[in-house]
Amino acid sequence: MPPKVDVPILKDLTIDNITENVHRINSQSEDARLKYVLERLVSHMHDFARETRLSTNEWLAGIQFLTDVGKKCTDVRQEFILLSDTLGLSLLVDSIDHPKPASSTEGTVLGPYHTHDAKSESLGSSISADPDGEELLCICTVSSTTGSPIANAKIDVWETDSHGNYDVQYSHYSGEKPDGRAVLRSDAQGVFWYKAIVPVPYSIPDDGPVGKMLRKLGRHPWRPSHMHFMFEKEGFDHLITALYLRGDPYETSDAVFGVKESLIIDLNTVTPEQAKKYDVKEGTKLLTYDFVLVTDEETRKLRDQKAAEAMKALGRENMKILEGLPVPDVD
Amino acid sequence: MPPKVDVPILKDLTIDNITENVHRINSQSEDARLKYVLERLVSHMHDFARETRLSTNEWLAGIQFLTDVGKKCTDVRQEFILLSDTLGLSLLVDSIDHPKPASSTEGTVLGPYHTHDAKSESLGSSISADPDGEELLCICTVSSTTGSPIANAKIDVWETDSHGNYDVQYSHYSGEKPDGRAVLRSDAQGVFWYKAIVPVPYSIPDDGPVGKMLRKLGRHPWRPSHMHFMFEKEGFDHLITALYLRGDPYETSDAVFGVKESLIIDLNTVTPEQAKKYDVKEGTKLLTYDFVLVTDEETRKLRDQKAAEAMKALGRENMKILEGLPVPDVD
CATH class of the missing domain: 1.10.220 (Annexin V; domain 1)
Known part of the structure; x- marks a missing residue:
């Protein structure tokens, strides 16, 4: 022994x-x-x-549920993220990790459909090859909280096709020909524009254990129509967000708790001048939005401040904040 | 739409x-x-x-960890149970679900190695075919809290071989020839006896994500020497328990929190009379224990009482107790 x-x-x-x-x-x-x-x-x-x-039976049901969730995960399906999304944890963690001052664009859930397959496209490109989608012109800007345009920001945009499916959800998808996604760069004035299709509502994949859970809870699996955005720019906090269409049937009951009031938008219609300038048909729907990024320094300060407040509220003493995260302060 | x-x-x-x-x-x-x-x-x-x-990175590490745990699960390896065991949840749930009056035998963790392959054996059989194990004679009784012997109780016993491995842990294991396990029945006096080998300490499987977690936490993966028991008898609460050898190096630091003071035993040595009576060599080690089962009715009462106490401690009002489990009482 x-x-x-x-x-x-x-x-x-x-x-x-x-x-x-x-x-x-x-x-x-x-x-x-x-x-x-x-x-x-x-x-x-x-x-x-x-x-x-x-009870032991409930515990065992939990063990089996988690095992099933793990077994459902593949390279293109992350059922644990879906579980986290549907229980509001993802939205919460994003809100904690990326605190935003009032003047900036709020973040929301990443969701399981971001990929690294998207091609870099020049401004004005169309990100969608879906002939059944309703054409949408997107003209957006990105700036700092002090109002300065941010040039050359890397912007990932992604959305479903008109059937509510992301490219990776098709069994024939190989990664060679991504659809409904692109990587763009803002111009010197902080402007980025591209063509897409009007987003539609879609169901999160509900053929797995998470779908089963939603049914037991009497919940629907739908997400309101939205388009995803991810911004990266040196010196600024990574922004993962999405814009939601006002009036969507699921606007107030998103299955993954992603909708925030400040991210709900109304689509407009292009003016004849815009149609000519951007080479789209008259009557084309128009999405505009001014995104505001927060500097790393602003984010760091806010993180430290919010973490200190949380420790105080929890009544935890002898804690220090290291890189925005609380740890016990032992000497 | x-x-x-x-x-x-x-x-x-x-x-x-x-x-x-x-x-x-x-x-x-x-x-x-x-x-x-x-x-x-x-x-x-x-x-x-x-x-x-x-943080988002920590959340993602958690998602990846749970996914890895799920992927590690097979028919003979339940990594989520191992995770629950190593975080003390299994012991806690068993203690909650199977409340025991002071006079009865305490329960402990089931662990992931119970199978339904064990053969029914007659009293006196040897459950181990391991020639390297140190022979052990086990003479136990099973009775009710009022002291009445319980006849014809179904008793599952299981233990590792002398190398610290359960039969199912060998790659050549098929289920045809279980080793180190048997299903016994108590006789009219509530006695059951069998031959086994002296239990040895063993490491829980630590080649998976749970092992990695233990190493990050600076914890060892060892369990102290023990033998598992599971009792089933109509009218009595299912008892899942184990006996631990006093003096084991891991007696006070079981990786899965299974040891309870009342389940620690000293082995004796058979007397010359016992050696003759039970047909074992003189000097053979002897394990004796008197197990005490709780009736379903006693268990139900205790469960209701403990659940009501827990709701009171939690300050939850408007709760009712249904089959021992608290639920909101809405009219």
């Missing part, structure tokens, strides 16, 4: 002392942040079981 | 109001228990994110 090991001693385990015992064993970690995250995770998981009096 | 749907309206979503909005959408479920469990789950998950200021 190996020699007696020198680790924290577990006491006689009961419903009431198991949590502190798990904390004691986990306190051996040398990663202060991991230790704190695990401490909160274990405390909440145990409190959840105690508060619901979780 | 489909017509505007008639579901609870989500308000403009923020870090602070997302939780109540998720509850509102989930409140459409007609299953009161599911609704309550989800409400507590979502509240704890969101509080966890808010209290840790969970």
Whole structure:
């Protein structure tokens, strides 16, 4: 037999002392942040079981559910992200990690359909090859919170086709010919424009365990019509967001909690002058939006401030904030 | 477009109001228990994110970890149960679901190695075919909390071989020839006896994501030497338990939090009379234990009582207890 090991001693385990015992064993970690995250995770998981009096059968159903979710994941289907989205966790984490001052564009859920297949396109290109889609001209700007245009920002845009499917959802998709997505660059005036199709509502994939969960909860799996945007520019916080069409049947009941009031837009129709200037048919729908990015420095300050506020509200003392994240302050 | 749907309206979503909005959408479920469990789950998950200021990168690491855990699961390897075991959740759920009066045998973690392959064996059989194991004679009894012997109880026993491996852990295992496990029946006096080998400590499978987690936490993956028992008898609560050898190097730091003081035993040595009576060599190690089962009725009463106490402690009013489980009492 190996020699007696020198680790924290577990006491006689009961419903009431198991949590502190798990904390004691986990306190051996040398990663202060991991230790704190695990401490909160274990405390909440145990409190959840105690508060619901979780039965063995329910626990087993949970184990089976998580296993099914894992088995459903592939390179083009992330069922755990879908689960996180449908329980509001994704929106929450994005809001925490990317705090926004009032003057800037709010973020929202990334969703599972962003890919790295999108081609770089020049301004004015069409991102959609779908002949059944209703043509949409998009003219947007991107600037800083002080109103300066941001040139040469990298902008990922992506949307479904007119059937409500992303390119990766088709079994014949190979990554060679992405559709409904492109990578653009803003011009010197911070303007980027492109042609697309009017977004339509679509159902999140509900043929897996998450769909089953939604049905048990009496929930529909629909997302309101939207277009995704992701902005990257050195010195500015990564912005993942989307614009939603006002009046959509699912505007107030998005299955993944992505809609924010400031991200709901009305489409217009191009003027005859715009039709000529941008080479689109008269009567074409028009999307315009002015995106506002937050600098890394502004974001860092806000993160630190919000983290300190959260620790205060939690009544946690002896915490320090490292890179925007709270960790125990042990000397 | 489909017509505007008639579901609870989500308000403009923020870090602070997302939780109540998720509850509102989930409140459409007609299953009161599911609704309550989800409400507590979502509240704890969101509080966890808010209290840790969970970053997008950490969230993504969590998504990847859960996906890896799911991918590791097979018919003979349940990595999610291992995860639950190593975070103390399994022990907690078992303790909640199977409350025990002071006079009865405590339960402990089932672990992932129970199978339905074990053959029914007559009393006195050897459950181990391992020639390298140290022979062990086991003479146990099973009775009720009032001291009456329980005849014809179904008893599953299982243990590793002398190398610390369960039969199912060998790649050549087919289910045809189970080893280290058997199903026994107690006799009219509530006695069951069999031959086995002295249990040895073993490492839980640590070649997967859970092993990686333990290493990051500075934890060892060892379980102290033990033998598993599962009792089934009509009218009595299912008892899943195990006996642990005193003095084991991992006695106070079980990787899955299974050890309870009342389940730690000292092995003895058979007397010359016992050696003759039970047909074992002199000097053979002897395990004895008197198991005490709780009736279904006692268990039901205790479950209701403990659930009511938990709801009181939580300050939840308007709850009723249905089959031992709390649900909101809405009229």
